[in-house]
Amino acid sequence: MSLATPLIDETPLSATTMERRNSLEKHLQTRPEMQDLKDRHILLDTNVAPSIQATIQDLDRQRTTDSLKKHLEHRPVRDELVERNILPPTHAAPALQGPARELEKHMRADHLDHKIQNRPNPEDLISQGILTEDEDPRFPVV
Template sequence: MTMINTVDETSLTASPTERRNSLEKHLLNRPDPQDLKERHILLDTNVAPSIQAASQGLARQRTSDSLKKHLEHRPDREELVERNILPHTNAAPALQAPARELEKHMLADHLDQKIQNRPQPEVLISQGILSEEEDPRNPPI
């Protein structure tokens, strides 16, 4: 049931009948308990109202204890780095992505340089590293 936001404008000097009618009208439009539970105004519990506060306190304490237990068993930074969950760098998080990009580009440049400076197949054949059959310039038969 949707609550209608109205202001009771019944005068304080109104007759008791008018005030009672106004109250009855507002009581008819008040939200039902399920709506109040969905809006977290009423607690959704079967616990007696006299022990609801203690029940909430115990639930909070149980959650707190669970969090503490999990935090105590949390792996340390070195283990997370070892398992490749955290990066090996100590750089600020804002600098980690650019650092990875730079490292990737440096590796690509290094590989390009190595490929450009590799020996020709005839040099490798003359040194006995490759045989004539392994010459990459000859198409396979």
């Protein structure tokens, strides 16, 4: 039995090195600018040492958390917001509140139309003593 000799890659290293170098140069040419990375919040926009940057981030996060907690503690209750006409007095789902307002508006308009159509004549109001002859809306005062 003869043992097969393992295949040895004899391609020169300089060819693969050049390919890698070219690839690296291509990537470096399309590399985003530092300001672009800062604008996209990938790099921090600071001149502080990296060892201190994490501490600064933690402190900022803690300050934001504390501020949110403070504002949530002073948040008005729902009844107060309804009283100040910020929230609607209904407990309907938000998706139903818009159509409910529209329905209420149309119902109010229909009710007013009905009242206007059924209002009493000026003669009836004068005979009942509610209007005087001088207040008759049919005869404007000149």
